[in-house]
Amino acid sequence: MTSTTPAAEQADRTSAAPPILEVKNLVKHYPLTGGGVIRRRVGDVHAVCDISFSLRPGETLGLVGESGCGKSTTGKTILQLTPPTSGEVNFQGENLAGKTRKQLRRVRRNLQVVFQDPYASLNPRMPVSDIVAEPLIIHGLFRNQGKERVRDLLTVVGLNPEHGNRYAHEFSGGQRQRIGIARALALKPKVLVLDEPVSALDVSIQAGVVNLLEELQKRLGLAYLFIAHDLSVVRHICDRVAVMYLGKIVETGTRDQIYERASHPYTQALLSAVPIPDPKLERQRRRIVLEGDVPSPVNPPSGCRFRTRCWKAQDICAEQEPALVDRGQGHPVACHFAEPRSLL
Amino acid sequence: MATIEQRAPAATGARAGPVLEVRDLTVEFPTDDGMVHAVRGVSFALEPGDVLGIVGESGSGKSVTSLAIMGLLPRSARVHGEVSFRGRNLLRLNEKELTRVRGRQIAMIFQDPMTSLNPVYTVGWQLQEAILAHQDIPKEQAWQRAVELLDLVGIPNAMERATGYPHEFSGGMRQRAVIAMAMTNDPDIIIADEPTTALDVTVQAQVLDTLERVQENTSAAIILITHDLGVVAGMADEVLVMYAGKPVEIGPTDGIYYDPRMPYTLGLLGSLPRLDAKGAEPLTPIRGAPPSLINLPPGCPFSPRCPMSRPHCDAEEPSLRPVAGLNHVAACHYAEELAGDVRADEVFETTEADLRALEELGQLGTLEEAEPAEQERERA
Numbered sequence: 147m148t149s150t151t152p153a154a155e156q157a158d159r160t161s162a163a164p165p166i167l168e169v170k171n172l173v174k175h176y177p178l179t180g181g182g183v184i185r186r187r188v189g190d191v192h193a194v195c196d197i198s199f200s201l202r203p204g205e206t207l208g209l210v211g212e213s214g215c216g217k218s219t220t221g222k223t224i225l226q227l228t229p230p231t232s233g234e235v236n237f238q239g240e241n242l243a244g245k246t247r248k249q250l251r252r253v254r255r256n257l258q259v260v261f262q263d264p265y266a267s268l269n270p271r272m273p274v275s276d277i278v279a280e281p282l283i284i285h286g287l288f289r290n291q292g293k294e295r296v297r298d299l300l301t302v303v304g305l306n307p308e309h310g311n312r313y314a315h316e317f318s319g320g321q322r323q324r325i326g327i328a329r330a331l332a333l334k335p336k337v338l339v340l341d342e343p344v345s346a347l348d349v350s351i352q353a354g355v356v357n358l359l360e361e362l363q364k365r366l367g368l369a370y371l372f373i374a375h376d377l378s379v380v381r382h383i384c385d386r387v388a389v390m391y392l393g394k395i396v397e398t399g400t401r402d403q404i405y406e407r408a409s410h411p412y413t414q415a416l417l418s419a420v421p422i423p424d425p426k427l428e429r430q431r432r433r434i435v436l437e438g439d440v441p442s443p444v445n446p447p448s449g450c451r452f453r454t455r456c457w458k459a460q461d462i463c464a465e466q467e468p469a470l471v472d473r474g475q476g477h478p479v480a481c482h483f484a485e486p487r488s489l490l
Numbered sequence: 491m492a493t494i495e496q497r498a499p500a501a502t503g504a505r506a507g508p509v510l511e512v513r514d515l516t517v518e519f520p521t522d523d524g525m526v527h528a529v530r531g532v533s534f535a536l537e538p539g540d541v542l543g544i545v546g547e548s549g550s551g552k553s554v555t556s557l558a559i560m561g562l563l564p565r566s567a568r569v570h571g572e573v574s575f576r577g578r579n580l581l582r583l584n585e586k587e588l589t590r591v592r593g594r595q596i597a598m599i600f601q602d603p604m605t606s607l608n609p610v611y612t613v614g615w616q617l618q619e620a621i622l623a624h625q626d627i628p629k630e631q632a633w634q635r636a637v638e639l640l641d642l643v644g645i646p647n648a649m650e651r652a653t654g655y656p657h658e659f660s661g662g663m664r665q666r667a668v669i670a671m672a673m674t675n676d677p678d679i680i681i682a683d684e685p686t687t688a689l690d691v692t693v694q695a696q697v698l699d700t701l702e703r704v705q706e707n708t709s710a711a712i713i714l715i716t717h718d719l720g721v722v723a724g725m726a727d728e729v730l731v732m733y734a735g736k737p738v739e740i741g742p743t744d745g746i747y748y749d750p751r752m753p754y755t756l757g758l759l760g761s762l763p764r765l766d767a768k769g770a771e772p773l774t775p776i777r778g779a780p781p782s783l784i785n786l787p788p789g790c791p792f793s794p795r796c797p798m799s800r801p802h803c804d805a806e807e808p809s810l811r812p813v814a815g816l817n818h819v820a821a822c823h824y825a826e827e828l829a830g831d832v833r834a835d836e837v838f839e840t841t842e843a844d845l846r847a848l849e850e851l852g853q854l855g856t857l858e859e860a861e862p863a864e865q866e867r868e869r870a
Contacts, residue, residue, distance in 0.1 A: 299851065350776035351776075351779075353760075356773055357841070362848075378720075381763065420691055421721050422723065
């Protein structure tokens with residue numbers, strides 16, 4: 147890699163370290179019940195189907211895809227907010243699947259989450275200093291200079307600690323998201339799962355939160371699992387990227403591999419569809435317009451799940467599911483006809 | 491007030507004159523807290539066949555402007571100014587006269603396609619109704635036209651699909667059906683209010699593709715309202731940037747993007763992460779929040795968030811004025827200071843975390859020291 151950006155250097159530095167979070171063959175099916183009085187199980191929503199990836203200390207892994215691809219379910223399953231159907235979630239060498247609430251509490255000191263909606267994820271009846279203090283209280287750590295910690299945490303994320311006795315509704319969207327970040331940082335975690343942390347914010351506000359997350363990572367050595375649908379934000383903040391489609395990872399690699407040598411047709415279509423705020427460039431670009439819609443996850447297509455919308459699809463795509471392996475592109479791609487293409 | 495008319499001849503050459511002219515449009519809503527000045531003087535001219543992009547963040551008044559043009563605001567709204575369409579001031583028309591203009595000469599596409607379609611009628615029927623409302627033609631012919639339009643906007647098997655209900659359409663197809671409906675009577679103007687905002691990128695690509703096809707196949711001028719500067723970049727001929735109910739910069743697209751002369755536009759462009767950037771460039775957040783539109787202080791509404799702000803900015807609100815050497819107008823007392831290749835991160839602060847506080851937090855001792863307390867609690 148010729149890139150010498152700080153993020154790339156950081157990625158190189160951390161690549162030798164063992165992964166702090168490792169997801170192996172994770173599957174999550176939600177039962178689908180009939181509408182009658184007796185709720186009979188009529189099928190399964192295949193939300194996440196056999197995905198594996200790892201996250202190393204200090205790095206940011208972007209999980210991107212469109213709505214319904216299973217990226218948020220993946221996040222929730224990692225946090226054990228919903229139990230996985232099968233598969234392993236190894237955090238610092240321990241498998242979290244099947245652990246009791248009490249065992250999980252200890253783990254969650256190092257594994258925290260920031261949710262998308264800053265309006266729904268903060269208790270409207272609690273002053274923000276109590277919201278930020280709550281994790282410390284739950285873990286019995288508030289006695290140890292808890293008040294000072296809360297004040298400092300609020301200052302760290304760019305809020306005025308004097309406003310600690312205000313309620314969430316008195317803050318703007320961007321400020322609320324900062325409160326959520328302060329709460330997640332309270333226990334000094336090692337990994338943050340960020341589930342669409344900036345997509346509800348206006349761009350000028352979003353930029354501030356993105357910068358804050360980057361600076362915190364640099365200072366505190368946090369690892370981020372960054373779940374998002376906005377490919378521009380992901381390019382800005384992530385070291386490595388995994389692209390999801392209908393519950394599967396279709397392509398994964400370093401940021402430059404994905405953005406400069408995208409090899410899966412779906413990744414290519416996604417990248418070509420993102421508008422760039424540059425009039426001359428944008429007028430020249432050609433969009434790959436996909437036909438139709440994402441198929442239902444209740445009854446996913448046989449073979450390659452993308453074949454129903456793919457312009458390269460042939461008979462083999464319906465018969466044989468392409469494995470996520472390196473096919474000579476330098477990074478794993480799940481496509482029988484993978485071919486790198488530059489779209490920028 | 492320096493309006494866009496001053497530079498219109500230079501920008502567009504000899505043309506038949508604008509199809510729509512908005513002059514000093516203001517919209518106010520009385521509320522319990524006081525008067526909300528949602529739109530505070532918008533003026534622009536739309537040339538036939540052109541695409542005008544109106545960009546701004548939530549609450550900047552861009553949607554209210556479009557609703558005012560269409561006469562769709564609630565009765566409580568106080569609308570002043572002039573919206574001149576083919577020599578008639580739309581703000582003076584009564585409901586009956588407006589109905590003849592709406593849908594026929596000026597059509598509108600809303601953000602949420604599910605709420606613009608009626609769930610209990612087939613899509614074809616709704617298109618047919620839109621045609622029959624303004625044209626005196628046999629039903630069969632209207633149906634034929636409906637199918638043609640669905641085909642034009644890229645709906646596969648249009649003949650069959652026309653008999654389907656909105657819920658049988660995917661999000662992208664619904665929005666395309668709404669676009670087809672806007673085209674039914676070959677309008678002079680189509681106003682698209684955030685047409686792709688609720689959609690995924692691949693679906694957004696389908697809709698933008700359709701809008702481009704509309705642009706090629708009709709002579710309609712398009713007003714594209716969006717918060718996404720990327721969407722506007724590829725489509726618009728002209729861009730109007732709104733802030734706190736007022737246009738702060740108007741001009742040809744390239745000029746606005748490559749040579750912004752209002753700090754807000756510069757900051758907005760700098761705050762966007764770009765797909766084609768390596769990721770090393772810092773983003774420039776704009777500190778603070780847009781002002782409340784109830785009690786606007788005198789002076790420039792952007793001044794509290796502006797890194798270039800000076801005492802004069804708080805005393806007098808700048809009006810739109812031509813920018814030297816450029817073909818556009820900007821509302822900033824110090825627009826000239828942004829001449830040349832000024833980068834957003836040279837003007838705006840980019841650090842976010844309070845590093846001193848972070849250090850203090852570190853000095854408070856590690857959380858591990860408190861471990862016994864936790865064990866104690868668990869025993870209890």
